[in-house]
Structures are given as C-alpha cells and as structure tokens.
Amino acid sequence: MDKLIFHVDVNSAFLSWTAVKMLKEEPGSIDLRTIPSAIGGDVSKRHGVITACSIPAKKQGVRTGEPVMRSLEKCPSLRLFPSDFKTYREYSAKFIDILKKYALAVEQVSIDEAYLDMTGTDEPITKAEKIKEEIYESLGFTVNIGISTIKLLAKMASDFEKPYKVHTLFPEEIKEKMWTLPIEKLHGCGYKTSEKLKNIGVKTIGDAAKLDKALLCSLLGEKSGEYIYESANGRGSDVVSGEREAAKSYSNETTLPTDIRVSTYDKEMPPVIHWLSESVGKRLTKDEAAGYTISVIAKTSSFKRRSKQTTLVEPTNDIKDIESISLILMRELCFGERGLFNENDGIRLVGVGVSNLAENECKQLDIFSYMKEKSAQDEIRLNESKKKEKTDKLDTMLKKINEKYGEGKIKKGG
CATH class of the missing domain: 1.10.150.20 (5' to 3' exonuclease, C-terminal subdomain)
Incomplete structure (x- = not known):
C-alpha cells in the first residue's frame, strides 16, 4: 500500500492566533487578517522586525524578516502587535490535538505545521477538507493542506495557492504542477x-x-x-515519526529583505538579533533547557557564510544574556579583524544559536538562587569550623589536665 501523507500548515500563524484571541476577547472588533497588520518588534517604539503579516499588508509590500520601520514606510497605516508566545503555544497545542484525531502518526515540525500519516484513507481530499473545516470552526483560524506520498511533495503542495486551500502533488502530477x-x-x-x-x-x-x-x-x-x-525528481522520505528527538541545539535564522550594511548596522542589526534571541530563549525555557555555547552566523550578499561563538562558564536560557552576547559576537564578526564589512559586503542572512546543552539534571541557577545556596553552604562550613575549633580547644585542655594529674583521670563528658 502506498503511503499517504498530509502536510498541514497554519496560514500566517502568529497573526492569525493574535486575531482570533482579540475577536474572542472583543466580539465585534475588526479582524486583523482583513486589514494591513503585522506582528513584530516593540510596538511602542516601533522598532524590531516583522515576524508575520496579513495578506492586505503583503499586497502593500510588507515582508516578514524586514525592519518594522521599513514596513511602516511602505504601509503607514500598518497596525502593529507584539509577539505573544503564550497564546501561540496554546493554539498550537489545540491545533495538534485536532490533527491527532485523524492520523496514524503526527510529526510536528514547528509550532504551526505538521505531517500526518494518513495511509489507507479513502477520499483523501474529502478528509483534508474535513480537517481544515474542523480547525476553522473549532479554533477560528485557517490552514493549508498538501497531500502526497512523500513529505517533500506534501510540503510543496501545501505552499501552493493560499489561504485555506487543499492541494495534491502526487508523483504523476510532478511534471505539470512542480x-x-x-x-x-x-x-x-x-x-x-x-x-x-x-x-x-x-x-x-x-x-x-x-x-x-x-x-x-x-x-x-x-x-x-x-x-x-x-x-x-520527486523523491524523498515517507516516514512520519510521531516522536521528536531531544534537541541537541536551539537556533533560528532569518533571510533579510535587503542587505544590512555598515551605514545601517546600528539601526537594523539590533532588532533582528533581539527577535532571534527571543525566539531561541523562549524555546529553551519551554523545554527547560539551557546551553553553554552561544553562536551567531551571517551570510553575505556574495554568499560567504561565517560564524562566531563563545562558551560560558554557566549554561543559560536567559533572553537578555543570549541577546547581549550575540550582539557582541555579531559586531566582532562584522567589524573585527577580517570582519565581513572589511570586504565591503552586505549581510543578507542572520542567525543566533545556543548549543552544548547542559544535562537535564544540571538545572541552571539564577543569581539569587546561587547566592542563597552559596550562603547556606558557607554557613554550614562556618558552623563546622567553629565546632572543630571548640573540639580542638577541649582536646588541648584535657591533654594538659591529664599530663598534670595523670592519664585518664578526666575524660570528655566526665
């Protein structure tokens, strides 16, 4: 029996989930998906990068990964909203729960997409329509579903026309559709x-x-x-694994809509690093993980790919730590000896990563926990030292008494 695989992808996930939450909290309010709107950056200060945007915003040139200020220049009426990872995790979990009702195995590959093993399903298009309709009716957001015999082709199919569509890309359709x-x-x-x-x-x-x-x-x-x-040629894996391997590292990278150069570095690089660090830090915290090594990567417009990393004494998953260290590393990578900017190149892709993960049993201590534990240990050592000092004095006194009056005349506790 041939494998049958669905790839299910939430349309503009972060924006959709924010829109659904707002409509739930304020019935009758405007649906963000119907107006120029976007997620990303510091809304009050209007800096950062776009992580998701509506179709009306895309029609005005707004793109994910670009600085907020550039998007506002293209679309002055753009409405901005901050990231809300708590809401994203809640809707992602509900989304996956629905998929598990239909599939033999569900392989979640990111917060907003998953592969389903639907082998043996009759009328797969009808079943896919049923899944996307249940998600919309139950949760209020739309998905695209791609159908094929391998994961690659199912993924390709789900990226065809959007939103809220079902597409197939079977081997016999490759020539025409792909x-x-x-x-x-x-x-x-x-x-x-x-x-x-x-x-x-x-x-x-x-x-x-x-x-x-x-x-x-x-x-x-x-x-x-x-x-x-x-x-x-349409060949690839058809294995849908219901279990995810434990991560060995955490990273995120983004391709920028335009190059960052020397003249724009101080304005455009910090918000990109902030967004990437926030993404990595939140995933680490969610998985209760922490890492010793922080790294950055940059790819230039002339295709050079360079990286720089540093290893800490204590593991971390703190967003501020990751961000501040990444900014230092990236500046060295760009402006240091043999830096990328010395070759008059622009930066096209930026990435941040945390690796060399601590073992699960070695939980990171924050500074307050560390000081509290250290203080307790110091107190124990001090008490032990005082006790030993008192015992030594008593032993010395007993020794002198016994030497004067005869061995064994006086004993401890006597």
Whole structure:
C-alpha cells in the first residue's frame, strides 16, 4: 500500500492566533487578517522586525524578516502587535490535538505545521477538507493542506495557492504542477543554490530534474547536488515519526529583505538579533533547557557564510544574556579583524544559536538562587569550623589536665 501523507500548515500563524484571541476577547472588533497588520518588534517604539503579516499588508509590500520601520514606510497605516508566545503555544497545542484525531502518526515540525500519516484513507481530499473545516470552526483560524506520498511533495503542495486551500502533488502530477515552478520554489533550495543553478541556465525545477546528477554534485557539492536532483525528481522520505528527538541545539535564522550594511548596522542589526534571541530563549525555557555555547552566523550578499561563538562558564536560557552576547559576537564578526564589512559586503542572512546543552539534571541557577545556596553552604562550613575549633580547644585542655594529674583521670563528658 502506498503511503499517504498530509502536510498541514497554519496560514500566517502568529497573526492569525493574535486575531482570533482579540475577536474572542472583543466580539465585534475588526479582524486583523482583513486589514494591513503585522506582528513584530516593540510596538511602542516601533522598532524590531516583522515576524508575520496579513495578506492586505503583503499586497502593500510588507515582508516578514524586514525592519518594522521599513514596513511602516511602505504601509503607514500598518497596525502593529507584539509577539505573544503564550497564546501561540496554546493554539498550537489545540491545533495538534485536532490533527491527532485523524492520523496514524503526527510529526510536528514547528509550532504551526505538521505531517500526518494518513495511509489507507479513502477520499483523501474529502478528509483534508474535513480537517481544515474542523480547525476553522473549532479554533477560528485557517490552514493549508498538501497531500502526497512523500513529505517533500506534501510540503510543496501545501505552499501552493493560499489561504485555506487543499492541494495534491502526487508523483504523476510532478511534471505539470512542480516542474514548471521557478527553481527557488523547490523546498530546501536556498538563495545561494538557486543563483548557482540559474547561472548555468537552470530556471525551473524541471530543468534541475533533467540535469545529470554528477553535474549537479560537481557544481553544488555531493550532498547538495544529490538533494536537488532527488527532490526535483520527486523523491524523498515517507516516514512520519510521531516522536521528536531531544534537541541537541536551539537556533533560528532569518533571510533579510535587503542587505544590512555598515551605514545601517546600528539601526537594523539590533532588532533582528533581539527577535532571534527571543525566539531561541523562549524555546529553551519551554523545554527547560539551557546551553553553554552561544553562536551567531551571517551570510553575505556574495554568499560567504561565517560564524562566531563563545562558551560560558554557566549554561543559560536567559533572553537578555543570549541577546547581549550575540550582539557582541555579531559586531566582532562584522567589524573585527577580517570582519565581513572589511570586504565591503552586505549581510543578507542572520542567525543566533545556543548549543552544548547542559544535562537535564544540571538545572541552571539564577543569581539569587546561587547566592542563597552559596550562603547556606558557607554557613554550614562556618558552623563546622567553629565546632572543630571548640573540639580542638577541649582536646588541648584535657591533654594538659591529664599530663598534670595523670592519664585518664578526666575524660570528655566526665
């Protein structure tokens, strides 16, 4: 029996969940999804980066990952709202609970998307419609669902026309539905890879599928070349795992809509680092994890990818710690000796990560807990020292008495 896999993706998740919460708290208020609106940054100070935006905002040029001020220049009427991770986690959990009612296995791959093993399902399109309608009727937000026999194609299908749609991309549909798409639309094909392929005349996914595999590997490297060849030809994993492995590291990165350069660094880099640090720190805290190593990465407009990291004495998951250290590392990466800006490059992608995780039993102490514990230990040591000093004095006194009056005449407690 062929596998049947659904990929379910929440449409503009952060914005949708904020909109649903507001409509629930203020019935009759305006639906944020119907007006130019966005999530991200410090609303009062109007800085930071956009993490989600409505379709009306997108039509006015607003894009995720760009600075808030740039979005406001494009769309002065843009309504901004802060991130609300507590609400996001609540709606994500309810979303996954509904999916588990329908599937043999549910593999959650991010807060707003999951793969479902629906093998053996009759009339999959009808079932997908039922799932998306239940989510909308029960929770108030929309999803897209992609259907195929492997995860890659299901993911590709769910990215077709949005919002609130069901699409299929079965092997027999690849030529018509996938091969005609621009090469950059292939899931997993980044900007750098797509540019290399375009330089040799590969404009569409179909062009890549028809190339010799060895040629792709020689151009992109063995691993990337093989991935592009296999993916373009519609081959990939069909395993949907219901369990997630414990994370070995936590990271987040974003591709910027325009390059950050020397002249814009102080204005545009801090809000990006803040958003990335907040994302990583909140995930660490949610999983009760902490790490010793903090790292940053940057990719330039000329495709150089550099990183810098530092290892702490104590593990951390504190957002302020991650942010302040990341800002120092990024400044060194850009302005230090052999820094990226010394080569007159712009920064196109920025990332923040925490790794070298502490063992679960080694919970991080905050400074107050540390001082409290240290004070208690010092007090114990002081009491033990005083007790020993008192005992030593008594022993010395008894020794002198016994030497004067005869051994064994007086004993402790006698």
